[in-house]
Amino acid sequence: MIRCAIPAINMRRAPTYYLTLAIVSTLIALAIVFLFNRIQLQYDVTANARHTLTTQTQSTLKAFSGPIKVQAVLGPDQNTREAVTELISRYQSVKPDLELTFINPETNPERARELKANPNGELIISGNDREQRLQQLSERVFTGALRQLSREGERNIAFIVGHEERSINSDAPSAWSTALSRLATSGYHARELNLVTESIVDPSTDLVVIADPRRAYFPGEIAALLEYLNRGGNLLWLTDTDINNPAGAGISAIALEFGIDTLEGVVIDADSQAAGLESPTMVVLNKLPRHPLTNQLNASVVLPQAKALAITPLAGQTTLPLLQTGESSWTELGILEGAVRFDEHSKETPGPLTLAVSIERQLPNGIQRVAILGDADFGSNQFVGTGGNQALTESLIVWLSGDADQLEFVTQPAPDSSLQLDPGNIITLSVVWLAAIPILFFSSAVIVAYRRRR
Structure with a gap:
């Protein structure tokens, strides 16, 4: 017979032994909790590291001087708040002085009205004495807003008047004051320009x-515009009328x-x-041609009356379409009454x-950019809030102001965002997990029970 010697514990010392063991265990547990709270390690194993800020975003944050304040005017929906918190926390890990606060318009309507917040919810981002407002949230959109806040210098926009x-x-x-007031918070300032009193731009x-x-332009005004364009000036031309109409602007x-x-x-579309639109002349564009200017637009553009x-x-010159039917x-x-149909025997042009x-x-002095649109109502006070008109404006x-780089921040699609299995893989997984493994567990249980009975 083999005897094993088991060390005996002095019963008098047992309380001290167990007390010491409890204290040591507690200290170890507290140390682990302390380390977990002080040291945060994250590993992003997704393709394109989509849960990690891109290098463009990190560069933008590091170059941003001063604190950033984000006011999320959102309802009580917890999922939306968690999504906002999750994304903003990535930015805070790079820029600790980025502050996020939530404002519930239902419980704090006075503050929401004071901020003139969108009733459907929006993020108000403030920094460098500027402001950006977002109705959608993604890294691309949020970083684009930060880049506009951090851009040095102002942009001067001149609207020709007198006609x-x-x-x-x-x-x-019909005015454009609403759209321009939003742009002013980002440093784009519009003013009126009368080429009769100011002979040059x-x-x-x-x-x-x-x-x-x-109303028609005077020859001197046309000469001033051509001189500005020959210098490489940028132009946005909006027209609801025929360009060559003698009774029109004559430009x-x-x-x-x-x-x-x-x-x-x-x-007519x-x-x-x-x-079921009220006006037969209203055009809704759901798909836009690929263009750096429109790549970030994801809502329909509405043109009330287009040419x-x-x-x-x-x-x-390189000419590219921006909007197409x-x-x-x-x-x-013809006359816009009753049922309006295409007349193939007339001079009407089909789409x-x-x-x-x-x-x-x-x-020689750089790239000149020009945009010509056959509609001026899309950016007006009446229609700028419709669909994606504000974003297009x-x-x-x-x-056109020369900040094209602010439109090129695109988040690459992740190839591992969904699991794609062919039929063979699906059958194999089904057999293994729904049949083989349960049978194995059941067989093991039967064998163990049989042996215990014997």
């Missing part, structure tokens, strides 16, 4: 806007400069009318139709 153009100061439905002007003029010389003309008639553009390719559209020349274009020219101003 019954759209107002930038009025609260009238100030060299500090980053963008000139021709906003749907209804066809500028259109010839870029090879652009308007087609006769107003655009059958696909848009199928949605189609005719494009003549010119050497030395489908094949179910045409330029209507697809180009409603807006961008033009880039490489000049701001993107046009930002891109």
Whole structure:
């Protein structure tokens, strides 16, 4: 017989032994908790490291001087709040002075009204005495807002006046004051420019806007605009009328400069009318051509009354479509009453139709950017809040003002965001997990029970 010697514990010392063991165990547990709270380690194993801030975002945060304040005006939905907290926490890990606060408009309506927050919820980002507002949240969108807050210098935008153009100061439905007030918080400042009293466009002007003029320009005004364009100035031209209409603005010389003309008639889109819109001239564009200016837009653009553009390719410039209709559209020349249909025996032009274009020219002093749109209502006070019109308006101003880099921050799609299995793999997994493993466990239980009985 083999005897094992088991060390005996002195019963008198047992209480001291167990007390010491409890104290040591408690200290070890407290040390582990302390280390877990002090040291945070994260490992992102996803493709493209989509749970880690991109190098572009980290560079933006490190270059940002001063604190950042984020006010999330959101309802009580916990899932939305958790999503916001999760994303913002990544930014806080790089920039600790980024502050996040939540404001519930239901329990604190006074504060929400004071901030003029969107009733559907939005994030208000403040920094460097500027402000950005977001209705959607992703790393691309949030970092783009930070880059606008951190951009040095102001952008000067001149709206030509004196020809019954759209107002930038009025609260009238046709004015552009709402869209421009949002842009002003990001450093894009608009002013009126009368070329009769100012014979030249100030060299500090980053963008000139021709906003749907209804009266003819004087020859001296046209000469001033051409001189500005020959210097490489950027231009945004909005028109609801025929460019070559003798009773119109008479600025066809500028259109010839870029090879652009308007087609006769107003655009009708059958696909848009199928949605039951009130006006037959209203065009809803759900798909936009690929372009750096429109890549970040994910909402429909609504054009209340659009003109189609005719494009003549010119050497030395790159012309790309910004807005296009489908094949179910045409330029209507008849009276807009009753059932409006395409007349193939008339001079009406069938779709697809180009409603807006961008033009880039490489000049000695840099790249010149021009955008011409056959509609001026989309950015007006009445329609700027419809669909993606606000985003389109701001993107046009930002891109044309020379800040195209702020539109190119794109988060790459992750290939491991979903699990794709072929039928063979599905059958194999089903057999293993739904049949083989349960049978193995059941067989083991039967064998153990049989042996215990014996």
